[in-house]
Amino acid sequence: MVQGGGLKEGETILRIEDVHMYFGKVAALAGVNLNVRKGEIHSIIGPNGAGKTVMMNCINGLYKPQKGEIYFKGERVTHLKPYARAERGISRTFQKLELFGGMSVLDNIRLGRHIHLKSGILAGSVYVGKTRQEEIASRKFIEEEIIDLLEIESIRDKPAHMLPYGLQKRVELGRALALNPELILLDEPLAGLNLEEVEDMARFILDINEEERWKVTCVLVEHDMGVVMDISHRVNVLNFGNQIMDGPPEEVQGNPEVIKAYLGEEDLYSTRR
Amino acid sequence: MGGNGMEITKELTIPRLFVTQCRKYGDRKVAMREKEFGIWIPFTWQDYYDNVKYLSLGMVSLGLKRGDKVAMIGDNRPEGLWAEMAALCAGGVAVWLFQDCMMEEVKYIIDHSDSRFFFGETQEEVDKALSIKDECPKLKTIVWDDPKGMRNYHQEYLISIKRVQELGKALDQKEPDLFEKMVNEGTGDDVCLLFYTSGTTALPKGALLTHWNMLTMGRNLMAVDPCYDTDDFVSYLPFAWIGEQMMSISCGLQIGYTLNFPEEPETAQENIREIGPHVMFAPPRLYEGMTRQVQVKYIDSTWIKRKVYEFATYVGYKAANLRFEKKPVPLGLRFLNWVASITMQKKLKDHLGLSRLRHCYTGGAAMGPDHFRFFHALGVNLKQIYGQTEIAGISIVHRDGDVKFDTVGTPIPETEVKITEEGEIISRSPSVFIGYYKNEEATQKTLVDGWLYSGDRGFIDEDGHLVVFDRSKDVMTLSDGRPFSPQYLETRLKFSPFIGEAWAIGDKREYVTAVMCIDYAVVGKWADDKKLNYTSYMELSQKPEVYDLVQKQIEEANRDLPAVAKIRKFVNLYKVFDADDEELTRTSKLKRAFVENRYKDIVNGLYSGADTVHMDTKITYEDGREQRIKTDLHIQKINV
Numbered sequence: 001m002v003q004g005g006g007l008k009e010g011e012t013i014l015r016i017e018d019v020h021m022y023f024g025k026v027a028a029l030a031g032v033n034l035n036v037r038k039g040e041i042h043s044i045i046g047p048n049g050a051g052k053t054v055m056m057n058c059i060n061g062l063y064k065p066q067k068g069e070i071y072f073k074g075e076r077v078t079h080l081k082p083y084a085r086a087e088r089g090i091s092r093t094f095q096k097l098e099l100f101g102g103m104s105v106l107d108n109i110r111l112g113r114h115i116h117l118k119s120g121i122l123a124g125s126v127y128v129g130k131t132r133q134e135e136i137a138s139r140k141f142i143e144e145e146i147i148d149l150l151e152i153e154s155i156r157d158k159p160a161h162m163l164p165y166g167l168q169k170r171v172e173l174g175r176a177l178a179l180n181p182e183l184i185l186l187d188e189p190l191a192g193l194n195l196e197e198v199e200d201m202a203r204f205i206l207d208i209n210e211e212e213r214w215k216v217t218c219v220l221v222e223h224d225m226g227v228v229m230d231i232s233h234r235v236n237v238l239n240f241g242n243q244i245m246d247g248p249p250e251e252v253q254g255n256p257e258v259i260k261a262y263l264g265e266e267d268l269y270s271t272r273r
Numbered sequence: 274m275g276g277n278g279m280e281i282t283k284e285l286t287i288p289r290l291f292v293t294q295c296r297k298y299g300d301r302k303v304a305m306r307e308k309e310f311g312i313w314i315p316f317t318w319q320d321y322y323d324n325v326k327y328l329s330l331g332m333v334s335l336g337l338k339r340g341d342k343v344a345m346i347g348d349n350r351p352e353g354l355w356a357e358m359a360a361l362c363a364g365g366v367a368v369w370l371f372q373d374c375m376m377e378e379v380k381y382i383i384d385h386s387d388s389r390f391f392f393g394e395t396q397e398e399v400d401k402a403l404s405i406k407d408e409c410p411k412l413k414t415i416v417w418d419d420p421k422g423m424r425n426y427h428q429e430y431l432i433s434i435k436r437v438q439e440l441g442k443a444l445d446q447k448e449p450d451l452f453e454k455m456v457n458e459g460t461g462d463d464v465c466l467l468f469y470t471s472g473t474t475a476l477p478k479g480a481l482l483t484h485w486n487m488l489t490m491g492r493n494l495m496a497v498d499p500c501y502d503t504d505d506f507v508s509y510l511p512f513a514w515i516g517e518q519m520m521s522i523s524c525g526l527q528i529g530y531t532l533n534f535p536e537e538p539e540t541a542q543e544n545i546r547e548i549g550p551h552v553m554f555a556p557p558r559l560y561e562g563m564t565r566q567v568q569v570k571y572i573d574s575t576w577i578k579r580k581v582y583e584f585a586t587y588v589g590y591k592a593a594n595l596r597f598e599k600k601p602v603p604l605g606l607r608f609l610n611w612v613a614s615i616t617m618q619k620k621l622k623d624h625l626g627l628s629r630l631r632h633c634y635t636g637g638a639a640m641g642p643d644h645f646r647f648f649h650a651l652g653v654n655l656k657q658i659y660g661q662t663e664i665a666g667i668s669i670v671h672r673d674g675d676v677k678f679d680t681v682g683t684p685i686p687e688t689e690v691k692i693t694e695e696g697e698i699i700s701r702s703p704s705v706f707i708g709y710y711k712n713e714e715a716t717q718k719t720l721v722d723g724w725l726y727s728g729d730r731g732f733i734d735e736d737g738h739l740v741v742f743d744r745s746k747d748v749m750t751l752s753d754g755r756p757f758s759p760q761y762l763e764t765r766l767k768f769s770p771f772i773g774e775a776w777a778i779g780d781k782r783e784y785v786t787a788v789m790c791i792d793y794a795v796v797g798k799w800a801d802d803k804k805l806n807y808t809s810y811m812e813l814s815q816k817p818e819v820y821d822l823v824q825k826q827i828e829e830a831n832r833d834l835p836a837v838a839k840i841r842k843f844v845n846l847y848k849v850f851d852a853d854d855e856e857l858t859r860t861s862k863l864k865r866a867f868v869e870n871r872y873k874d875i876v877n878g879l880y881s882g883a884d885t886v887h888m889d890t891k892i893t894y895e896d897g898r899e900q901r902i903k904t905d906l907h908i909q910k911i912n913v
Binding site for chain 2: 140143144147148149151153154156203207210211212
């Protein structure tokens with residue numbers, strides 16, 4: 001199990017130091033620092049093109065920053081490939097769904113368990129002994145911890161591409177959870193959802209963050225300010241590669257610079273309802 | 274009775290029967306199964322006994338006294354039944370609420386029933402109970418069984434079902450004979466259920482039913498259609514519906530068949546297929562749903578499959594019609610029907626989970642003859658049942674081989690049914706309830722000299738079958754003065770897969786009109802195929818193409834009707850009728866008086882020369898939020 005990791009709540013789990021990321025001459029990230037503490041929901045907000053998704057990609061290893069360092073649980077991971085970071089307990093969902101459309105919901109989620117299955121091709125083909133135990137444990141985990149949590153019993157066997165968008169988003173979260181991560185990167189999990197689906201998703205995020213069983217630290221990139229301000233412990237504001245501020249939601253909401261850069265004059269921070 | 278032989282006496286109570294059955298089967302037989310985490314998990318009668326015993330004792334240690342009311346709400350699951358049985362074993366009275374009850378209804382029922390305990394399933398039900406607790410001072414304890422989402426609830430009157438059972442175990446160690454003692458107290462004449470009827474007109478009334486009522490109900494129904502302890506039954510309709518109590522407790526406990534609980538309400542259809550029940554009782558809308566599912570799949574399938582289907586239904590209908598007329602089916606047709614059965618009917622039945630079905634019942638509302646024919650053409654022994662909460666379930670049922678789809682059948686044993694001079698159906702049987710809780714006036718109106726006045730109109734036909742006309746107040750008078758049942762029209766309309774709900778209007782009016790609710794999924798799919806763009810139900814329902822589609826369905830239903838009963842004008846409503854908007858009862862019956870008042874603008878529009886009617890109204894979401902709707906609805910005329 002990846003869970004635990006020896007860190008106590010409130011200790012730094014993810015640290016980003018002076019990360020620079022250029023695409024040609026465009027600075028997507030220009031010296032960003034980020035400090036995520038264990039057990040918190042840490043949101044990153046900013047206007048379109050602020051570099052939020054780039055930051056996610058740097059954290060999970062899809063991009064390699066030109067300058068700067070990333071530390072996960074004190075270990076430098078800047079040079080590691082995505083799979084190696086996944087093995088250490090970093091998991092993510094994508095802004096644009098990256099499910100395997102032709103595969104069933106269950107298979108998509110099972111795929112997330114991949115790093116926990118140790119048996120080889122030969123052992124896997126006979127289903128005895130250790131392999132069998134491993135399979136049963138994995139099944140139990142998926143059914144009892146993920147499918148039940150996300151309430152997707154009725155779509156278990158449906159091909160992912162047949163599902164409505166809101167449910168696909170849920171399945172994607174399920175796959176990310178199958179990794180049993182310690183840190184989860186949620187890239188716009190609420191985009192394109194209707195009000196009811198947003199409420200459900202916000203609840204799932206709170207569940208995985210608070211439930212004794214999970215206690216997953218969340219890094220959340222999201223445009224829905226109502227939800228961000230309601231559920232985040234801390235908020236980080238980016239603007240064109242630069243960090244404007246980092247603090248608890250109440251402070252961020254009152255910061256004039258943030259309002260100017262991101263919110264305009266309107267009071268977009270008011271909650272949805 | 275199917276081989277059990279337990280005699281139902283005035284002394285026998287449900288708890289005593291429960292203990293006897295648990296002793297008889299012990300851990301050698303499965304009492305119930307629940308699908309959880311993707312697997313069917315069995316509970317033996319011994320497990321059932323242990324869970325009920327400790328729960329019951331736990332409630333006693335929390336202060337439950339004999340005669341106390343215990344309210345329950347939640348999906349069908351073993352814990353729900355345990356809670357009910359535990360309450361009964363301690364001498365309590367069970368009160369079930371529909372899981373989609375709105376706050377106001379929950380408050381009314383909890384308060385009116387004087388419930389002291391509340392069993393919820395999840396955080397959702399607990400929230401409902403918490404929000405009304407201050408207004409229901411008699412409510413003392415709230416019990417939950419699913420820990421999900423409950424981490425931040427610390428009120429001292431909240432307790433988990435597991436914890437209650439622990440308290441029960443502790444009490445059992447102190448007083449090992451207490452449970453048996455409790456079970457042996459009381460008689461069959463004691464009240465066991467307080468069931469709130471979903472009134473189509475007024476506030477719900479609480480019907481008091483005794484152990485004797487419930488047990489004789491099961492005995493008399495099974496005297497007509499025997500069940501066996503090897504049978505499987507899927508319990509997925511609300512426990513707050515008397516039909517489900519009749520099947521799960523009156524019959525189920527008596528005969529000892531296995532109850533199966535689906536994983537989630539959304540998986541019920543799939544789970545039914547996995548179990549393949551032997552007996553089934555459901556309101557018409559479920560059968561209508563199945564018919565619709567088949568019709569839609571038919572439209573979507575390939576040419577060759579459609580042809581096989583057409584052949585098999587043609588043959589099936591022919592054979593079924595002969596059987597309905599009690600005429601012999603000729604050898605050639607019998608052979609063709611056999612072919613149809615192999616090529617199509619068996620497979621279709623398997624998909625619907627009806628393969629092992631011996632008999633299935635529909636009741637609670639009227640079902641159209643078209644649906645009846647459909648199932649009989651498939652070889653499904655679907656029978657009509659007639660009853661009400663006040664008679665602990667049912668009083669009338671079709672006999673095998675004597676099914677007439679315009680009747681509801683003949684009385685079950687020990688049941689007399691008569692028609693009063695005014696044409697009202699009245700009945701008398703050991704299962705007739707003892708009165709309404711705290712409502713002497715209603716009791717006196719309903720119970721006269723042991724006869725139960727149903728409020729339904731009907732007559733008994735030449736074969737002794739009861740024909741239920743309609744709720745007396747729902748019968749309409751056509752322009753030529755003849756009485757007519759709007760439900761009959763509506764069920765005909767609903768046979769079309771495109772129509773979700775229908776409301777026929779025409780009482781004392783010049784002509785008949787209808788307000789139609791399209792089936793969003795089916796019409797949506799149809800529109801997709803036609804490349805029609807739409808973003809919402811409201812928009813889709815107002816498309817001219819959809820109007821024409823609905824018109825075609827109405828013309829189809831109009832075909833065999835007398836000229837005065839034909840629908841001349843209709844409107845597509847911008848939403849479906851919904852129980853949350855109080856337009857339907859919780860058992861999906863249309864509340865005519867209510868919709869008539871609510872949509873009086875539409876009704877006026879239908880009986881004026883107007884082409885459109887302007888609507889300005891609000892709709893209520895399940896969580897109580899409201900949204901205002903402003904729109905113009907088109908009125909379409911049909912030439913007949």
